[in-house]
Amino acid sequence: MARLAGRTALITGVGGGMGRAASLRFAAEGARIVGCDMDAATAEETARLVRDAGGEIAVTAPVDLGDAAAAAAWVEAGIGEAGDADILYNNASSPRFGAMDELSVEDWDHTMRNELDLVFYVSKAFWPHLKRRGGGVILNVGSIAGIRGVEFMAQNAHGAAKGGVLSLTQQLAAEGGRFGIRCVAVSPGFTVTPQTAWLVETGPQAFRDNIARIPLQRVGQPDDIVNAALFLASDEASWITGVNLVVDGGQSVLG
Numbered sequence: 001m002a003r004l005a006g007r008t009a010l011i012t013g014v015g016g017g018m019g020r021a022a023s024l025r026f027a028a029e030g031a032r033i034v035g036c037d038m039d040a041a042t043a044e045e046t047a048r049l050v051r052d053a054g055g056e057i058a059v060t061a062p063v064d065l066g067d068a069a070a071a072a073a074w075v076e077a078g079i080g081e082a083g084d085a086d087i088l089y090n091n092a093s094s095p096r097f098g099a100m101d102e103l104s105v106e107d108w109d110h111t112m113r114n115e116l117d118l119v120f121y122v123s124k125a126f127w128p129h130l131k132r133r134g135g136g137v138i139l140n141v142g143s144i145a146g147i148r149g150v151e152f153m154a155q156n157a158h159g160a161a162k163g164g165v166l167s168l169t170q171q172l173a174a175e176g177g178r179f180g181i182r183c184v185a186v187s188p189g190f191t192v193t194p195q196t197a198w199l200v201e202t203g204p205q206a207f208r209d210n211i212a213r214i215p216l217q218r219v220g221q222p223d224d225i226v227n228a229a230l231f232l233a234s235d236e237a238s239w240i241t242g243v244n245l246v247v248d249g250g251q252s253v254l255g
């Protein structure tokens, strides 16, 4: 039995590593995908891969979700075209990293805009629709950067933005429950995607030392994260809301 049969999922950042894996997997589980990305070429490639695998997907790109009006327009058009939507998978993000004395105000603003603001904009546009239809799921991608500080990565802005995403998840769960709206988060540890792969071989030594200590002895793959997301988005999780499911091979329990 397909676990998402008859469902429609709005997925942001479908051109990226996890967004592509999520689109393929959610479609394989029976969901119709409504995707977007800032990057038209990678988003179109994801659409092609999903269709080649027999899935259903509509993609709009480029869309800059850091622009509130553009985010709302994408949500409205996506729902209109699909007829309905009951899952929002807030996956897109674009962080900048820097130590406290190096991170510029512009880097901070860029990170807040493209990791936290966009989650609020898209969720806000989707919220009235969810209320009207009697519920659904908002699934946010957090990060273990949002739950701890580390010495091996200058994650000032990124950690603060993801901490905000996790906090928003709890509040939307509290506000949404009575409308049948669940809001949940999945927080990846280090996961190999096209943008992060270089870190495994040539990242800073302290970073590589840390991932070598991951209790489950390997870094994450996009499907590790998507498996957790699939569970949280499915009816198997119908009494789960407000949680942050950490998927990191145990990375975040290390001292």
Ligand SMILES: NC(=O)c1ccc[n+]([C@@H]2O[C@H](COP(=O)([O-])OP(=O)(O)OC[C@H]3O[C@@H](n4cnc5c(N)ncnc54)[C@H](O)[C@@H]3O)[C@@H](O)[C@H]2O)c1
Binding pocket: 012, 013, 014, 015, 016, 017, 018, 019, 036, 037, 038, 039, 042, 063, 064, 065, 066, 067, 090, 091, 092, 093, 094, 114, 118, 141, 142, 143, 144, 187, 188, 189, 190, 191, 192, 193, 194, 195, 196
């Ligand atoms: N890869 C990791 O190790 C890791 C760890 C923890 C959390 N995460 C989180 O997982 C999610 C996916 O990460 P990934 O590694 O697949 O990243 P990625 O960079 O491969 O994909 C992100 C996608 O989001 C799109 N995007 C960025 N800003 C956008 C905007 N303003 N409007 C529309 N699209 C936008 C990008 O174009 C890109 O295709 C992100 O939320 C990320 O913070 C990743």
